[in-house]
Amino acid sequence: MTDTVTGTTISPTDHVDHGPTTFLTKYIWSQDHKVIAIQYAITAISVGMVALVLSWLMRLQLGFPDTFDFIDPEGYYQYVTMHGMIMVIYLLTAIFLGGFGNYLIPLMIGARDMVFPYLNMLSYWFYLVSVLVLMSSFFVEGGPTGAGWTLYPPQSILPGTPGYEWGIILMLVSLVIFIVAFTMGGLNYVTTILQARAKGMTLMRMPLSVWGIFVATIMGLLAFPALFVGGVMMMFDRLLGTSFFMPAIIAQGEALQYNGGSPLLFQHLFWFFGHPEVYIVALPAFGIVSDLISIHARKNIFGYRMMVWAIVGIGALSFVVWAHHMYVSGMNPYFGFFFAVTTLIIAVPTAIKVYNWVLTLWRGDIHLTMPMLYSIAFILTFVVGGLTGLFLGNVVIDVPLSDTYFVVAHFHMVMGIAPILVVFGAIYHWYPKITGRLLNVKMGHIHFWVTFIGTYLMYFPMHYLGFVGVPRRYFAYEDAVFIPESAQTLNAFITVIALIIGAVQLLFIFNLIWSYYKGKEAGPNPWNATSLEWQTAETPPGHGNWGPTDPVVYRWAYDYSVPGVEEDFIPQNVPHAKGETHQGPDDDKGDT
Amino acid sequence: MTTQSEQQEHELHPISTYLKIWGMLFVLSALSYMVDYLSFQGYVRWSLILIFMVLKAGLIVSVFMHMQWERLALKAAILVPPLAIFVLVTLMIIEANYIFSSRVTYFGAG
Amino acid sequence: MILVIVLVLIVVGSVIFSFTSPWWFTPLASNWGAIDTTLIITFVITGIVFAAVVLFMAYAIFRYRHKEGSRADYEPENKKLEIWLTVLTGIGIIAMLAPGLIVWDQFITVPKEAKVVEVLGKQWTWAFRFPGKDEKLGTVDTRLINDENPWGLIPGDPNGQDDILVDDSELHLPIGKPYKLLLRSTDVLHDFYVPQFRAKMDLVPGLVTYFWFTPTKIGEFEILCAELCGVAHSEMRGLVVIDEEPAFQEWLNEHPTFAQETALNEAQVSEVPNQ
Amino acid sequence: MSQQTQDIPGSKLSPPEGWQGFNDDWSSDKETFKSVSWGKAMMWIFLLSDTFIFGSFLTGYMAVRMTTTELWPNPSEVFALTIAGQHIPLILIAIMTFVLISSSGTMAMAVNFAYRRNRGVCAALMFATAFLGACFVGMQFFEWSKLIEEGVRPWANPFGAAQFGSTFFMITGFHGLHVSAGVIYLTVVAVKVLRGDFERSGDYQGVEIAGLYWHFVDLVWVFIFAFFYLW
Numbered sequence A: 001m002t003d004t005v006t007g008t009t010i011s012p013t014d015h016v017d018h019g020p021t022t023f024l025t026k027y028i029w030s031q032d033h034k035v036i037a038i039q040y041a042i043t044a045i046s047v048g049m050v051a052l053v054l055s056w057l058m059r060l061q062l063g064f065p066d067t068f069d070f071i072d073p074e075g076y077y078q079y080v081t082m083h084g085m086i087m088v089i090y091l092l093t094a095i096f097l098g099g100f101g102n103y104l105i106p107l108m109i110g111a112r113d114m115v116f117p118y119l120n121m122l123s124y125w126f127y128l129v130s131v132l133v134l135m136s137s138f139f140v141e142g143g144p145t146g147a148g149w150t151l152y153p154p155q156s157i158l159p160g161t162p163g164y165e166w167g168i169i170l171m172l173v174s175l176v177i178f179i180v181a182f183t184m185g186g187l188n189y190v191t192t193i194l195q196a197r198a199k200g201m202t203l204m205r206m207p208l209s210v211w212g213i214f215v216a217t218i219m220g221l222l223a224f225p226a227l228f229v230g231g232v233m234m235m236f237d238r239l240l241g242t243s244f245f246m247p248a249i250i251a252q253g254e255a256l257q258y259n260g261g262s263p264l265l266f267q268h269l270f271w272f273f274g275h276p277e278v279y280i281v282a283l284p285a286f287g288i289v290s291d292l293i294s295i296h297a298r299k300n301i302f303g304y305r306m307m308v309w310a311i312v313g314i315g316a317l318s319f320v321v322w323a324h325h326m327y328v329s330g331m332n333p334y335f336g337f338f339f340a341v342t343t344l345i346i347a348v349p350t351a352i353k354v355y356n357w358v359l360t361l362w363r364g365d366i367h368l369t370m371p372m373l374y375s376i377a378f379i380l381t382f383v384v385g386g387l388t389g390l391f392l393g394n395v396v397i398d399v400p401l402s403d404t405y406f407v408v409a410h411f412h413m414v415m416g417i418a419p420i421l422v423v424f425g426a427i428y429h430w431y432p433k434i435t436g437r438l439l440n441v442k443m444g445h446i447h448f449w450v451t452f453i454g455t456y457l458m459y460f461p462m463h464y465l466g467f468v469g470v471p472r473r474y475f476a477y478e479d480a481v482f483i484p485e486s487a488q489t490l491n492a493f494i495t496v497i498a499l500i501i502g503a504v505q506l507l508f509i510f511n512l513i514w515s516y517y518k519g520k521e522a523g524p525n526p527w528n529a530t531s532l533e534w535q536t537a538e539t540p541p542g543h544g545n546w547g548p549t550d551p552v553v554y555r556w557a558y559d560y561s562v563p564g565v566e567e568d569f570i571p572q573n574v575p576h577a578k579g580e581t582h583q584g585p586d587d588d589k590g591d592t
Numbered sequence B: 001m002t003t004q005s006e007q008q009e010h011e012l013h014p015i016s017t018y019l020k021i022w023g024m025l026f027v028l029s030a031l032s033y034m035v036d037y038l039s040f041q042g043y044v045r046w047s048l049i050l051i052f053m054v055l056k057a058g059l060i061v062s063v064f065m066h067m068q069w070e071r072l073a074l075k076a077a078i079l080v081p082p083l084a085i086f087v088l089v090t091l092m093i094i095e096a097n098y099i100f101s102s103r104v105t106y107f108g109a110g
Numbered sequence C: 001m002i003l004v005i006v007l008v009l010i011v012v013g014s015v016i017f018s019f020t021s022p023w024w025f026t027p028l029a030s031n032w033g034a035i036d037t038t039l040i041i042t043f044v045i046t047g048i049v050f051a052a053v054v055l056f057m058a059y060a061i062f063r064y065r066h067k068e069g070s071r072a073d074y075e076p077e078n079k080k081l082e083i084w085l086t087v088l089t090g091i092g093i094i095a096m097l098a099p100g101l102i103v104w105d106q107f108i109t110v111p112k113e114a115k116v117v118e119v120l121g122k123q124w125t126w127a128f129r130f131p132g133k134d135e136k137l138g139t140v141d142t143r144l145i146n147d148e149n150p151w152g153l154i155p156g157d158p159n160g161q162d163d164i165l166v167d168d169s170e171l172h173l174p175i176g177k178p179y180k181l182l183l184r185s186t187d188v189l190h191d192f193y194v195p196q197f198r199a200k201m202d203l204v205p206g207l208v209t210y211f212w213f214t215p216t217k218i219g220e221f222e223i224l225c226a227e228l229c230g231v232a233h234s235e236m237r238g239l240v241v242i243d244e245e246p247a248f249q250e251w252l253n254e255h256p257t258f259a260q261e262t263a264l265n266e267a268q269v270s271e272v273p274n275q
Numbered sequence D: 001m002s003q004q005t006q007d008i009p010g011s012k013l014s015p016p017e018g019w020q021g022f023n024d025d026w027s028s029d030k031e032t033f034k035s036v037s038w039g040k041a042m043m044w045i046f047l048l049s050d051t052f053i054f055g056s057f058l059t060g061y062m063a064v065r066m067t068t069t070e071l072w073p074n075p076s077e078v079f080a081l082t083i084a085g086q087h088i089p090l091i092l093i094a095i096m097t098f099v100l101i102s103s104s105g106t107m108a109m110a111v112n113f114a115y116r117r118n119r120g121v122c123a124a125l126m127f128a129t130a131f132l133g134a135c136f137v138g139m140q141f142f143e144w145s146k147l148i149e150e151g152v153r154p155w156a157n158p159f160g161a162a163q164f165g166s167t168f169f170m171i172t173g174f175h176g177l178h179v180s181a182g183v184i185y186l187t188v189v190a191v192k193v194l195r196g197d198f199e200r201s202g203d204y205q206g207v208e209i210a211g212l213y214w215h216f217v218d219l220v221w222v223f224i225f226a227f228f229y230l231w
Ligand code: HEA
Pocket: A150, A278, A279, A281, A282, A324, A325, A326, A343, A344, A346, A347, A350, A351, A352, A354, A382, A383, A385, A386, A387, A389, A390, A391, A392, A393, A394, A398, A401, A402, A403, A407, A410, A411, A414, A415, C049, C053, C088, C089, C090, C092, C093
């Protein structure tokens, strides 16, 4: 493969910069974006496992009420809260931006590292501290907060809610630290993408993975401030007795000192952050899955330009839809019109993305590799989750469905499983670049089929519980007359599947470790991919990524199966041959 | 990455430019203080405050922060996203009025 | 191949499940049939889109799966197709949104003849207040709430004197009359939700929210709290009983007005010997 | 090198301006913001993010002020001082505003002298800026003590709505933290200028970046002054 690498003279032994040499500077206090990426990913997966275990505990209670004495309502709400918060923020946001973002951005745009490596390192350590602070809340008096991951005041800081003593404070502190960590990392990613691309790498030649991560990071930089401010104000309410979100309140017979505040203000601030946040975890998945589909179908991504504009459009629109989470919150009812329209408009760019993924498969040369399997599973689960989102976005339909299991089913389909499937696919795809070895496919198949079929069996029927009207965040509801007996059977069924799926994740983790030592050697470019990260001199790439000479880019990232060319792919750093007639969208620019 | 001559081109305005802007900021600040000192009320007060505020902010951003001499690519990247805040502010004004009127109606306050 | 079969099975299975599911909406007991209708419209449109997208994908995988010597097409974009798909999607969206917005307009526009009743939520019970003969609810202040005055009615407000107070988590309403529910909380967020009525709305401290509906079926319906409000959230239940008008009036008359309640409290206080 | 060059538009070397330039920049390779250093680009993006923080703070302030039914204290009165028997409304805040604006002026000139490679004047102006910033913080300290003495607390105050004190301490506190951080930051950069660190790297953008931050802090004050003190 290396003979197609042009524009550079590479001899792997001849480094410009030999990089750090001691174990400590290489793997612990490392400023290398690749090491930081791995640190981020391992931390995120570890904390994700905690959230997974919490989901088992919740499911045990829901599937077999009155069986497990050690789960009381306090505990249940604490599990729900921590499960939701960890999964959304500390797992998905961290792994997509801190993990994949860190690893892929410099490699894909042809940079040697992030522009400010030291800040990048700090970002990881702050993230680790935020995780530790969050975990410490399990061990304080009263335990972690049980206010729901939305943390709505007044209840989150009042007795009657578990963890109102310390849990909520630690949660807010942890979030603030996370935001600082994210800002340090995010500034780096954005600046690197904008200012440190390789020669010839125009924005419109970047792989969609980078686009997804780029826009998601910008959204994070603009959305997290609202959470920060909401968090600070709530902390003041809790610790200083201010009344930002607290009106006059009689809590369990006792008059509190608060007066005049507005609980809805917090909800607006939270969702001004919260809705962009759900797209922050979706856009990187959109981008990565586009690349996986294109590479493993050996075909260019269909409608690249539309894909880019769709990502940008979704990113921009997601700042004006936040109150679709508040249709029944008692806000000004006329907001319903505005937010229903904006919300459904987002479906258009999203739909374009779905069409283009499917159309990329059309007339492709589809290799059903592990990444491809996960990508197809992603499309299916995302379509289901997205379409159920349309129910909720259509304001009046949300009235009966809000706060029921329909919502739970919606967001587990669209966020709890679709992006997670992309994470898996992406790990299968880039593992060879990170370690030099392929993951085991047999274990992969077991993991894939159980996870995919299992989650569908779990979440699809869950929608129907929502139609019945089963409310979410309920510790128990056996005695509700309108819920048929059979619903309990369904719940038990879901629980059993959830446990099986959970167990299979251990197989995946085992695969990660096993293949590191025993996996098949991969070579520098096992998937015959075009993007720059596969064209590095060494695998895994060394410090500084490119050896002595920077790569030069001549074409977009999707020159697969170009007619008249023998190989079915042309790497981005290969110049145009004379008389090459087919051109990607941005092929007339930049290569001087 | 940056050639020095390009830099010079942008940065070497005579000191008097800054002194002039400084003076204008002083005057504008004095004027906004006067709005309070002379106790203008109601819409006059609010519009005057806003006008002076926008002028001051504009001068600081465009001259002191050199936005005026930046290329459109940077100007747009920095000035467009804050529009999202305007959406938030507008809706929060409507929301706050709604809550206030609810309180006046049902809580016998106000 | 297995993948293609699985995808087709998922579509077929999901469609069959939707028709045969034992879990479906509770029978409607209010005027909000229009909500059900919009939901069905959305269900049908999204169902068709779901089947179409997944079946197309399955066919593509079947048809273009890798075989020895096969090679993909090269087609960066196809403007016409992309525009067509965008327009079609737009039409689908409008078809769902338009009825939705019309019904939402009805949902937030309370008819003039609607009577009001107040729902008061507190951790973790329900209470209710009818306006009495003057058809006006008296104003309230959370800070006035105490054992004698659990609603926090402002004693000086004449509108409040004849308000009828119901303090036992059971609300009766007459059939066929539109009612506007004014929702109020004294402590944290709650949500008044009766699945059979299809309507719900949060109770927010420091604010009075509302929704309206007309009961159309006689019977008892459970009230659920649908907004997390602390450890006993799932136990915060109540009951709405829909009666014929006479039975309703009879029930209503059993409950004291605010004036009566105050008088009673004062009597009790004076009975207690001085400290 | 000469000042006149700035007025010559579209010379062969400089890229096109306006929308054409906008298009060219965004569709170019390597860097989007032409001849903007990494540090400066990052500072701008950080300030954009910080704008959203202060934007949210001020929106929150606006929302609580508009929703509360209690009387909002008249800032003109609350922040009045009696100097030499004269009762002057808002006078301290006015002085603080002038101090901060002056510091912006000195900062802007410091940047200019940095590009003229006049290290001495540049550092002197930066120290002056930091000093004015420190004065500002000092006056803020005085203002806080005075209000606390008068019984204003984050949770209550004798003048009216409790949210007055809450938002006051929160917003001015947050801004004060920014100013304090800026004073330290400026001092560090000024010392570097004096030591000639930038001379060696041949690039004075460090001063300009510090300047961006400082002007932003001033900018935020403009909004706080208008919305909190004057409104
Ligand atoms: C990755 C995360 C993610 C994503 C991408 C989405 C996507 C969408 N979400 Fe979801 N949502 C969440 C995560 C996400 N959501 C979470 C976590 C919650 C709950 C939070 C909580 O309360 O705890 C939530 C809750 C939530 C609510 C609030 C429900 C309630 O609490 O009452 C609403 C309401 O509007 C909503 C709507 C939507 C819509 C319209 C989309 C759209 O963007 C979907 C667009 C996609 C499609 C439409 C499918 C593809 C399109 C086609 C195949 C084309 C064909 C279509 C037509 C012809 C119409 N979501």
